[in-house]
Amino acid sequence: MRLRDDVAKVLISEETLQARVAEIGRELNATYTDEDRPLLVAVLKGAFVFLADLTRHLEMRHEVNFMEISSYGTGTKSSGVVRILLDLEQNIEGRHVLIVEDIVDSGRTLEYITRNLQTRRPTSLRVCTLLSKPSRREVGVTVDFVGFEVPDEFVVGYGLDFAEEYRNLPFIGVLKEKVYAGQ
Amino acid sequence: MNTIIPNAIERVLLDEETIAVRVHELAVQISTDYVKSDNLVLIGVLKGAFIFMADLARCLTVPHHVDFIALSSYNRGTVSTGAVRLIMDTRASVTGRHLLIVEDILDTGYTLDYLLRTFRARNPASLRTCVLISKPDRRQVEVPVDYLGFEIPNEWVVGYGLDYSDRFRTLPYIGVLKREMYK
Numbered sequence: 561m562r563l564r565d566d567v568a569k570v571l572i573s574e575e576t577l578q579a580r581v582a583e584i585g586r587e588l589n590a591t592y593t594d595e596d597r598p599l600l601v602a603v604l605k606g607a608f609v610f611l612a613d614l615t616r617h618l619e620m621r622h623e624v625n626f627m628e629i630s631s632y633g634t635g636t637k638s639s640g641v642v643r644i645l646l647d648l649e650q651n652i653e654g655r656h657v658l659i660v661e662d663i664v665d666s667g668r669t670l671e672y673i674t675r676n677l678q679t680r681r682p683t684s685l686r687v688c689t690l691l692s693k694p695s696r697r698e699v700g701v702t703v704d705f706v707g708f709e710v711p712d713e714f715v716v717g718y719g720l721d722f723a724e725e726y727r728n729l730p731f732i733g734v735l736k737e738k739v740y741a742g743q
Numbered sequence: 744m745n746t747i748i749p750n751a752i753e754r755v756l757l758d759e760e761t762i763a764v765r766v767h768e769l770a771v772q773i774s775t776d777y778v779k780s781d782n783l784v785l786i787g788v789l790k791g792a793f794i795f796m797a798d799l800a801r802c803l804t805v806p807h808h809v810d811f812i813a814l815s816s817y818n819r820g821t822v823s824t825g826a827v828r829l830i831m832d833t834r835a836s837v838t839g840r841h842l843l844i845v846e847d848i849l850d851t852g853y854t855l856d857y858l859l860r861t862f863r864a865r866n867p868a869s870l871r872t873c874v875l876i877s878k879p880d881r882r883q884v885e886v887p888v889d890y891l892g893f894e895i896p897n898e899w900v901v902g903y904g905l906d907y908s909d910r911f912r913t914l915p916y917i918g919v920l921k922r923e924m925y926k
Contacts, residue, residue, distance in 0.1 A: 724809075
């Protein structure tokens with residue numbers, strides 16, 4: 561398959577991913593109760609694969625919702641302010657909310673989303689991310705559940721894309737430099 | 744995987760293994776059919792299709808993009824009237840591309856019929872549908888399904904993306920809801 565040929569190395573295998581996602585599921589099962597009825601908020605598109613696997617491990621009553629965001633383009637990178645293309649259906653006031661992300665990089669987008677949702681007065685607001693690149697962090701954000709800390713490499717697969725491709729690889733791979741060079 | 748069967752579930756209709764095998768078969772078929780088209784876009788209908796999409800895409804061997812749309816019916820309730828509101832459109836333009844609409848369930852057919860008309864008007868290179876579950880007894884309008892997972896009787900099913908008032912959506916299997924839950 562052509563997509564796999566573009567991958568320099570497998571950083572996290574499918575088996576390792578699945579085992580860790582199951583562990584995070586257990587951590588969430590220990591954190592929330594049926595009565596909490598947490599609302600999992602996934603940020604599209606990257607998080608949909610992680611969300612699909614993670615939620616199948618959950619044993620407490622919960623709901624799933626989606627947000628889609630888009631950056632405003634030039635000039636707003638430093639503020640992290642994004643345009644909300646799809647907002648939550650529900651009012652989250654008084655709810656336990658868990659943001660589900662594929663990756664936390666600079667942390668700016670997450671920081672903005674967290675601030676935005678916090679203004680809606682949830683009872684609790686936590687963050688769960690599959691990957692974190694701590695070396696890229698520019699703002700302090702609290703991440704409650706982390707799947708893997710990864711080095712600052714161009715990672716794809718399991719929801720993460722490059723130019724909309726490679727999202728469907730069942731593992732996390734590092735993209736060959738020649739693929740993204742010049743972009 | 745969460746194998747707990749809640750009290751609200753009367754029985755398991757399609758277990759994880761059965762679903763996984765069928766999803767893989769669909770992916771093989773799709774990968775064969777689209778092997779020569781380099782412009783395939785899977786369009787997932789939120790929220791129900793996200794689990795099916797995550798599993799289906801990972802089994803595909805042809806390059807493709809993934810996009811999501813979100814719909815809302817104009818009147819609340821369990822009976823579809825056909826008119827739906829597109830609350831989030833695709834991120835990318837679909838004109839001239841090969842579109843595959845990915846749906847969790849085909850019931851009356853109104854929604855899928857509406858989506859087909861909507862996307863056909865945008866002049867895609869081709870337009871097909873992939874549906875995990877079909878309830879032929881419920882059909883009000885005929886819609887073509889190119890890739891079908893399972894035909895099931897007219898029972899209220901939940902799990903693998905399908906919900907009852909946002910509950911039971913992430914069960915890893917498809918189960919039949921007890922009648923007393925919705926009567």
